Amino acid sequence: MSLRGCRQSAGPTGMSSSRLIHMSRCGSATASSWPDRVRWSPISHSERIRLDSWGVHRVSETKTGPYAWFNEAKFGMFVHWGLYSLLGIGEQVLLRGRLKPSEYRRLAERFTAPNYDAHEWARMARDAGMRYVVLTSKHHDGYCLFDSPGWELCAPRTAPGRDLVAEYVEGCRAAGMPVGIYYSLQDWSFPVMFDGPDADPGELQRLVRKIHDDVRALCSNYGKIDLMWFDGRWPLHDLWRPVEIDDIIRELQPECMITGDRLHGAPAQFPDSPFARNERPGYIASSERRIVASTVPVPWEVCEINQHRWWGYVKHDHHYKTATELIYLLAEALGQGANLLLNFGPMGDGAFPQRAREQLEGLGRFTERNAEAIYGCTGANGLFEYLTFGDMTMRDETLYLWVKYWQGESFHFAGLANEIRGVRVLGRHDIEVTIERGGDHIWLRGLPELPPDPDITILAVDCDGEPRATEWGRYRLHGGDYDMRVWREWVRS
Known part of the structure; x- marks a missing residue:
């Protein structure tokens, strides 16, 4: 989807969201009757901001308190890094390339991460004008960068021999950056993901238990976590028991923000979830590669990529966006009242590609000149x-x-x-x-x-x-x- 001005989402009839809102207030219309039947007193400006733009309304709710940092930050770094980075064909190559899982898992023997320097990552992000970082602690392939309880396919028990998330948290703190942790609910190590939940209820429960144990470990072992960022909710949806996951986070990290839409699902599909009802503090919404606000009035961000298609490192993708293109993305997100979470994929050894470093340097020059118009501003x-x-x-x-x-x-x-x-x-x-x-x-x-x-x-x-x-x-x-x-x-x- 192209990133253009107002980002109205199309509704089921093909009309934009603001048009649908207007029609729902004024009655249905036909081609012949709409000028007479549509009420000509339009939606008020203040109401439109709440419904369509969100920026001013949302930011005012979180200018103070433990969640204020998110709206002040405005710009963050997303990092996709794991076994797939060794192959350099994107983060989903295991499934999309139909690789044998048993052979793919052997990459853990080569994933030594000799050039991984979390302090340097955080410094590069900060110097680029980014004010928080989110790292993939586990993607869909099941490999964990942290010490996953009772799980062999993780960094401390394979070639790295150490907890890579612990180093990441330490690097972020040294740079004064809020810490975000991405975690995918999906895990392609479990056949029940593909067989269906009824095929093996016992394995399904083991998978769900592992996920809950992982979230508990991530919220217990690294001090303060500022943002838990979820992915992979489909196809099991509420079988993950997301309310319990939410409870774990709030018990162990009471000031941690949560991507509510990505944990609990879209409000239209799951209207009774805590996120859809906005009944708990600290939720954010995250729109993936398009600037569309959630219908739930919470702070939000847009996550985008620095290359052409994939989030993980792609060796032969030479279509790196220019610094100007990335600055345009920042402008469009901030103008609509969102943060921009911009993704980078380090190489398998842990180093950032040279082109990515150049992008970050260009962003840093711009954000330093224009900080006044970025941090703490509203769309x-x-x-x-x-x-x-x-x-x-x-x-x-x-x-x-x-x-x-x-x-x-x-x-x-x-x-x-x-x-x-x-x-x-x-x-x-x-x-x-x-x-x-x-x-x-x-x-x-x-x-x-x-x-x-x-x-x-x-x-x-x-x-x-x-x-x-x-x-x-x-x-x-x-x-x-x-x-x-x-x-x-x-x-x-």
Whole structure:
């Protein structure tokens, strides 16, 4: 799915989610009757932010307390690393390549991780502007990087001879980074995963017991864990007994955040889950490779990859995204009110590929210049039209325009109701911007012909209060309230 502006998800009828919300409030419509039957008083701006954009509403719930770090962080590193990294064909090669599991498991004899330096990983993440890390402690193949109770296929009992998660936690703490642990519920070491749950109830119970024991170990052996990140809920769903897993985490790590949608399932499919009812604190939602907020009003993130397709290392995938492409992903996620959890796949020996290091260096230069528009900000794409220039974030009385499409010496936009106290070009103290206003239109003058930042130039617009839209500003063709009548005067101008 392409990552574009408003990210409305399509509903069962093919209409966007905001359109479905509007119709559910106004009654059904047909092609011949909809202008008469649709109520022309649209969804309010504040309600639209809660339903579609989520950013301002969600962040306000977690600005203080044990979960505040997540909304402050905004940018994290995801790391997929395991036996599959030795083969360099992605993290799912065991199944997708139809490899013999008995032969695949022998990779554990070669997985010595001689160049694994968790302190360096954490430093690279921090220097790139990332503020938390999530590591795959176990992927679907069943190999554990930690000391899995009673399980032979784990790092301490195979070639590494040590607990790789323990080193990871130590590296994160040394860099001052919150610790996230990914854990896949699926385990392809157990045939019952493929035979079906009724084929061998005893083996199913052994699998579920192992998972619960693993979660208990991960929450007991490494000190404070800040985020438990789950995957692989399908196809057994509630047979994993996710509420019990949730209980284990809260018993042992009461301030740990949990990817509620990935543990308990989509709210539409599992409406009675604790996540769907949002009845426990500390949940986040995570959208995989698309910017779509959960229907549950919790903080959220978008997880994306630095290469073309796979999360684990791919030796011959030369389509590494450029630093600019990754910065675009960051802008789009933050503009919609989400964090960006950006994935990297180290090689089998534990070292990061050179291309990945270059990506991280490029990200670091950008985030250092533009930190003010990133950390602790809320998404502002729901405020007024933004697609013609890029994306928007905001903090207090400042609106940040992430300008992808530079306009030259004069920059025009419309839809902001506030008086403007001043405009700054982040990272450039030598540029003096003047402001010209004509009705609803705003022109920023005195800018250079070429963009000051070759990736994205951020203009900090200091307002006379919290940024707010004009009466018509919230209406647009895509991504906001929809009422064609607001353009009746404009179309005749």
